[in-house]
Amino acid sequence: MSIQDIEEPELLRDFRIETPNATWNQLRANSNVNNTVKITAIKKTGGLCVYCEHRLIAKNDSQLEHFYPKNGNDNYEFGDGVPNRAIEWANLYPGCLGGTAQASHFTIKQDIDFRTGANKRNKNRLTCGQKKGETDPDGVFISPLKLNNQNPIYLFNEADGSISLNEEACTSQNIPVELGTSHLTRLNLDSQRLRDARLALASSLRSEFNKAFAIDADNVGELIDDWLALDEDGIYSYPFISLIFGKYT
Numbered sequence: 736m737s738i739q740d741i742e743e744p745e746l747l748r749d750f751r752i753e754t755p756n757a758t759w760n761q762l763r764a765n766s767n768v769n770n771t772v773k774i775t776a777i778k779k780t781g782g783l784c785v786y787c788e789h790r791l792i793a794k795n796d797s798q799l800e801h802f803y804p805k806n807g808n809d810n811y812e813f814g815d816g817v818p819n820r821a822i823e824w825a826n827l828y829p830g831c832l833g834g835t836a837q838a839s840h841f842t843i844k845q846d847i848d849f850r851t852g853a854n855k856r857n858k859n860r861l862t863c864g865q866k867k868g869e870t871d872p873d874g875v876f877i878s879p880l881k882l883n884n885q886n887p888i889y890l891f892n893e894a895d896g897s898i899s900l901n902e903e904a905c906t907s908q909n910i911p912v913e914l915g916t917s918h919l920t921r922l923n924l925d926s927q928r929l930r931d932a933r934l935a936l937a938s939s940l941r942s943e944f945n946k947a948f949a950i951d952a953d954n955v956g957e958l959i960d961d962w963l964a965l966d967e968d969g970i971y972s973y974p975f976i977s978l979i980f981g982k983y984t
């Protein structure tokens with residue numbers, strides 16, 4: 736995942752300047768600001784979860800994720816050079832519901848299989864922000880800004896959809912291997928639920944690729960460019976973009 740440099744919406748900037756001490760709940764209570772932040776923040780990741788890279792579904796499997804936790808709905812303790820991270824643009828990312836989406840919101844079996852069923856009793860399905868909770872991220876999670884599509888830090892195993900740390904990619908980007916491991920395990924990015932979702936994508940890409948290749952081998956480059964392109968709204972057509980970059984480029 737590479738984070739797109741998206742400018743802070745004016746409405747948020749004005750809100751911050753007018754109410755620098757605002758809590759997250761106060762921001763959310765202002766529907767104009769809240770909606771603008773949601774719509775704009777999703778472009779930071781091209782419509783994917785900032786952690787697992789699953790495609791987000793507005794309202795039903797999507798939320799705004801604070802990389803530095805907002806501590807419930809209160810302000811993060813700020814001052815002394817630490818910004819009010821509850822409402823700081825650079826701290827807000829789009830994220831999935833970590834497997835806790837409601838099955839009744841979906842009609843497609845894959846959505847039910849890949850987005851729901853995680854809860855306190857079924858913790859091994861829980862991922863991303865839901866798993867991360869209020870943990871201070873320093874030394875535990877990699878800042879989204881450090882990650883780069885061109886050099887994914889995970890290796891994808893096509894046999895079972897699992898991912899493992901690419902230590903070489905970590906080292907070349909000054910990401911400590913322990914931090915990469917902690918990021919992967921503490922966000923549960925190799926959960927069976929995500930393995931299944933990645934496997935499904937990989938198999939559909941493979942069949943598209945083979946079809947295009949059979950028609951004209953010269954066209955596959957264009958096909959891959961399409962997979963990796965953002966549309967005019969700044970949204971990817973496919974999830975797990977790092978997987979596609981890692982495997983096809």
Ligand SMILES: [Zn+2]
Nearest residue numbers: 784787831863
């Ligand atoms: Zn996620």
